[in-house]
Structures are given as C-alpha cells and as structure tokens.
Amino acid sequence: MKRLLLALGLSLAPLTAPLAEPLHFITEEYAPFNFTRDGKITGITVDQVTAIAKAADIDYTMEIMPWARAFAMARSRSMYCVFTAGYNRERARQFAWITPTLKDEMVLLKRKDGSKGPASMKEALGMKVGSQRGDFAVEALEALGFTNIDLAADIDLSVRKLISGRIDLMPTSIKTYESLVQQGEPVEKAMPMSGQIFGIACNKQTPTALIQRLQAELNKLIASGEQDRIFTAYGLPPNPRTAENGAKE
Numbered sequence: 001m002k003r004l005l006l007a008l009g010l011s012l013a014p015l016t017a018p019l020a021e022p023l024h025f026i027t028e029e030y031a032p033f034n035f036t037r038d039g040k041i042t043g044i045t046v047d048q049v050t051a052i053a054k055a056a057d058i059d060y061t062m063e064i065m066p067w068a069r070a071f072a073m074a075r076s077r078s079m080y081c082v083f084t085a086g087y088n089r090e091r092a093r094q095f096a097w098i099t100p101t102l103k104d105e106m107v108l109l110k111r112k113d114g115s116k117g118p119a120s121m122k123e124a125l126g127m128k129v130g131s132q133r134g135d136f137a138v139e140a141l142e143a144l145g146f147t148n149i150d151l152a153a154d155i156d157l158s159v160r161k162l163i164s165g166r167i168d169l170m171p172t173s174i175k176t177y178e179s180l181v182q183q184g185e186p187v188e189k190a191m192p193m194s195g196q197i198f199g200i201a202c203n204k205q206t207p208t209a210l211i212q213r214l215q216a217e218l219n220k221l222i223a224s225g226e227q228d229r230i231f232t233a234y235g236l237p238p239n240p241r242t243a244e245n246g247a248k249e
Contacts, residue, residue: 068134086136099199117190
C-alpha cells in the first residue's frame with residue numbers, strides 16, 4: 001500500500017510541485033489581440049493568457065517585442081511561450097500548443113481607394129504582398145506561390161505600407177480586418193485565403209503537465225462563455241463554435 005501511495009505521489013508531483021522558474025509569455029504589438037495601452041499589456045489574447053495562467057496558479061511573466069525575436073526565443077528557450085501564433089502542421093512539430101485563443105478566416109486586404117482588386121489568385125500572385133517577419137502568414141503566402149513578399153517588423157508598419165501604396169496586398173484575419181475598419185483605416189477585403197486556428201506556442205521542453213493544465217483552463221474559459229465575453233468587450237464577434245476546441249492533429 002505504501003508503495004502504491006508513493007507511486008501516486010510521484011505521478012502527481014509534476015502537477016503540484018512549484019516550478020523552478022516562471023513561464024515566460026512573449027508577444028508582439030498586434031491590436032486588438034496583444035498591444036500596449038497606457039503602459040500595460042492588454043488585448044483579447046492577453047486577457048485569455050492572464051486568465052488561464054492565474055487559474056492554473058502558476059508564476060509567469062509577459063513581455064512585448066518584435067515578432068521574429070519572440071518566435072525565435074520561444075523556439076529555443078525552455079519555459080517560453082509566444083502568442084498569438086498561427087497553428088499549422090509544421091509548427092505543430094516545433095512547439096507544444098494551447099489552442100484555440102482565436103479561430104478565424106484569413107483574407108488578403110487592399111487599400112480602399114476605389115480601385116479593383118485582383119480578379120483571381122493567379123493575378124494576385126503577380127502583386128507585391130506584405131507581411132510581418134517570422135509570421136506564419138509568410139509561410140502561407142509562399143505555399144500559395146507568392147514570391148514578391150515585403151517583410152516588416154510589425155503589423156502597424158505593414159498597414160502603413162498598404163495604405164501608402166508601397167505594397168498591394170496584405171494577409172490578415174477577418175477579426176483583425178474588422179478591427180482596422182473600426183479604427184478608420186482605409187482598407188478592404190481583396191479575396192479570401194483560408195481558415196486558421198491561433199493559440200499559444202510553447203517551447204517543446206516546457207513540462208507536458210504544465211501545458212495540459214493551461215489547456216484545461218483554456219477549455220474551461222471557452223466552455224464558461226468567458227472567452228466570448230472577452231471578444232465582445234473588444235468589439236469583435238466570438239470564435240465560431242465547433243465540436244472540438246483545439247486544432248491539434
């Protein structure tokens with residue numbers, strides 16, 4: 001009996017023992033999901049990350065930096081997680097995932113100037129498209145056959161380039177597009193791309209039990225309707241409901 005209790009105690013240790021170091025969440029300026037306001041990091045995904053980290057009762061830090069640097073740090077350092085990250089098959093092998101913080105359709109945007117957008121994807125492939133360095137959208141563009149890709153440090157710079165005519169198209173999610181329109185940015189949809197799941201991508205060396213705790217708390221956040229309330233508080237529609245929360249394959 002003592003051996004059984006000891007075995008049970010050892011099996012539960014990873015879930016209850018204090019972490020040797022805090023979990024480091026890193027992100028970029030990408031409103032309305034993660035951004036700085038009045039010196040505080042906030043946003044739709046930030047609120048979700050904060051809620052599940054507190055519910056899981058873990059120590060954590062949060063920092064904003066350029067996306068390429070944040071992505072590289074999460075890939076190379078244990079106990080580092082990057083968000084809001086697009087999930088795909090290649091990244092599924094590179095990170096441990098907590099999903100979904102966002103489900104959305106991807107679209108190509110153009111500046112709203114009365115001109116016609118590309119009539120087909122074939123026509124779009126010949127245009128100059130802009131994205132952010134290290135963003136999963138770059139991989140999606142390359143997979144579609146885009147070769148003239150302009151890389152910027154953050155989405156704000158990509159938007160400025162689109163509006164000024166330095167690039168012709170820019171990929172983003174429908175929710176981000178809706179947020180840009182709400183802000184009065186002169187952009188419009190040019191054509192659809194595909195559906196996409198977003199979440200928190202953690203270094204593969206991050207303890208599995210910790211990832212499972214955070215995923216369980218995100219599942220509760222979704223089931224309780226709190227995730228929907230967070231989206232609504234920022235003026236955006238909630239994630240579509242599906243049979244499964246995650247996108248892991």
